[in-house]
Amino acid sequence: MATDQFEPRIVGFLCRWCSYTGADLAGTSRIQYPPNMTPIRVMCSGRVDPTFVVQAFAEGADGVMIAGCHPGDCHYDVGNYRAMRRVPMLKNLLEQFGISPERLMLTWVSASEGRKFAADVVTFTETLRRLGPLNFAGETKATDELNLKETAPAV
Amino acid sequence: MAKPKVAFYWCASCGGCEEAVVDLAEDILKVVEAVDIVLWPVALDFKLKDVEAMADGEIAVSFINGAVRLSEQEEWVQLLRRKSGLVVAFGSCSHLGGIPGLANLTTIEEIMANKYDRAPTIDNPDGTRPLPRPVVDGYELELPTPWNTVKRLDEVIEVDYYLPGCAPPPELIMTAVQAILAGELPPKGSVISPEKTLCESCPLNESKPDELVITEFKRVATSQPKPDECYLAQGFVCMGPATRSGCGERCIHGNMPCRGCFGPPPGARDQGTKLLSAIASAGAAENKDEADLFAKGFVDPAGTLYRFSVPSSILKRTLKGK
Numbered sequence: 411m412a413t414d415q416f417e418p419r420i421v422g423f424l425c426r427w428c429s430y431t432g433a434d435l436a437g438t439s440r441i442q443y444p445p446n447m448t449p450i451r452v453m454c455s456g457r458v459d460p461t462f463v464v465q466a467f468a469e470g471a472d473g474v475m476i477a478g479c480h481p482g483d484c485h486y487d488v489g490n491y492r493a494m495r496r497v498p499m500l501k502n503l504l505e506q507f508g509i510s511p512e513r514l515m516l517t518w519v520s521a522s523e524g525r526k527f528a529a530d531v532v533t534f535t536e537t538l539r540r541l542g543p544l545n546f547a548g549e550t551k552a553t554d555e556l557n558l559k560e561t562a563p564a565v
Numbered sequence: 566m567a568k569p570k571v572a573f574y575w576c577a578s579c580g581g582c583e584e585a586v587v588d589l590a591e592d593i594l595k596v597v598e599a600v601d602i603v604l605w606p607v608a609l610d611f612k613l614k615d616v617e618a619m620a621d622g623e624i625a626v627s628f629i630n631g632a633v634r635l636s637e638q639e640e641w642v643q644l645l646r647r648k649s650g651l652v653v654a655f656g657s658c659s660h661l662g663g664i665p666g667l668a669n670l671t672t673i674e675e676i677m678a679n680k681y682d683r684a685p686t687i688d689n690p691d692g693t694r695p696l697p698r699p700v701v702d703g704y705e706l707e708l709p710t711p712w713n714t715v716k717r718l719d720e721v722i723e724v725d726y727y728l729p730g731c732a733p734p735p736e737l738i739m740t741a742v743q744a745i746l747a748g749e750l751p752p753k754g755s756v757i758s759p760e761k762t763l764c765e766s767c768p769l770n771e772s773k774p775d776e777l778v779i780t781e782f783k784r785v786a787t788s789q790p791k792p793d794e795c796y797l798a799q800g801f802v803c804m805g806p807a808t809r810s811g812c813g814e815r816c817i818h819g820n821m822p823c824r825g826c827f828g829p830p831p832g833a834r835d836q837g838t839k840l841l842s843a844i845a846s847a848g849a850a851e852n853k854d855e856a857d858l859f860a861k862g863f864v865d866p867a868g869t870l871y872r873f874s875v876p877s878s879i880l881k882r883t884l885k886g887k
Contacts, residue, residue: 456846459838459839459842460838460839460841460842460845461834461835461838461839461842461879463838464835464838464878464879464880465834465835465879467880468879468880481852491850491851492845492846494850494852494853494856495845495846495848495850495856495859495860496841496842496845496846497856498853498856498857498859498860498861499841499844499845499859499860499863499866500838500841500845501860502860502861502863502866503837503838503841503866503867503870506670506865506866506867506868506883507670507867507880507882507883507884507885508883508884508885508886509880509884546880546884549884550714550880550881550882550883550884553672553713553714553882553886554712554713554714554882
């Protein structure tokens, strides 16, 4: 079905213990959700270095989702707490670089929550459709050449 | 045998790197004895045409400080690249983008508007702005044009070595000069500095707790750090864990948390996100609201985490003003 609607590209970092299994469950349960996310399995949401997130945006992602175990359920005890503390700070940083904080989503998905995983992908995809394409590298490159010639008022 | 020719040049910089060369004190005599300085705008009267008249590769080494943000600077560094055997990026600005690189968090238009219209000390009712080709007494002048994006030296020309620091400490400059004169050069592209992080050589490292916990952020503008305790443990943002050592811990000795001028250590691609990861993880927040509040206490994350390195960060500049 061809439509003109914008299809955002989402990079999803899914924890190996809960969220990736939850995504698997969504699949085996045949729950329908948008195919916009490229899942990357990581050992823990605490393993998601903020560098990975900015790299994803720099390489063309329209949104980044980090999904981990619910607080208290982390396989490594506190990894998801680290993710929870980093994300708000990273959102503030992204905002200074002109990237809407809404483009980064942190969510908790347990291994039994296939339905919640699908619902989160739906919500996030809709949010990104509303925000439109990011194209960070292309847009910033285009502004490099702006110089005084264009900004000076005509005499 | 003729003495090797050496050039010093400055781009978008404050002059502190020139000062660093002067800070060699008596050692500068050894340098002058061993080399022939053919260009040094701050001290000697050589012109563009003098450099143009040289053969390609005639200059043994050019030390270039400052970020590149003007058309004129681009022309100069390209000329120096052609005429030089080696190019050394001298100081944080040419290595990482430096303080001028913070301009990448806004736009050239915003900077011009602040400078020529909005600043409280400006009285400019006609909205006069500098023009690239002003006409004065019937003569058309050509002025350099600033770019929207400030660049590191190695984004414009090939760079052989990096001498980090704001400004590079004299000992490090002498190490580099002696290595070049003796022909004992590290692999091309090396940053001439130890590969450890600042924390490893920090005099306060002993006082760093095994598990760092930051409950809230403090700022040097509003509170005084204790001089004998790890600044991170006190809640001050210190770039130490994500910054290369080799500076002589000058800031720490001055009771100032590390500001990150030496750039990231080897293996860390992005200095800011690495430190963000370290300090945010050390937070004590137990739920989303606490985490939001904790993050809010960190004022100006981009300007702090990338104080010297916006142009060498992964994102390089803001999308704002697009």
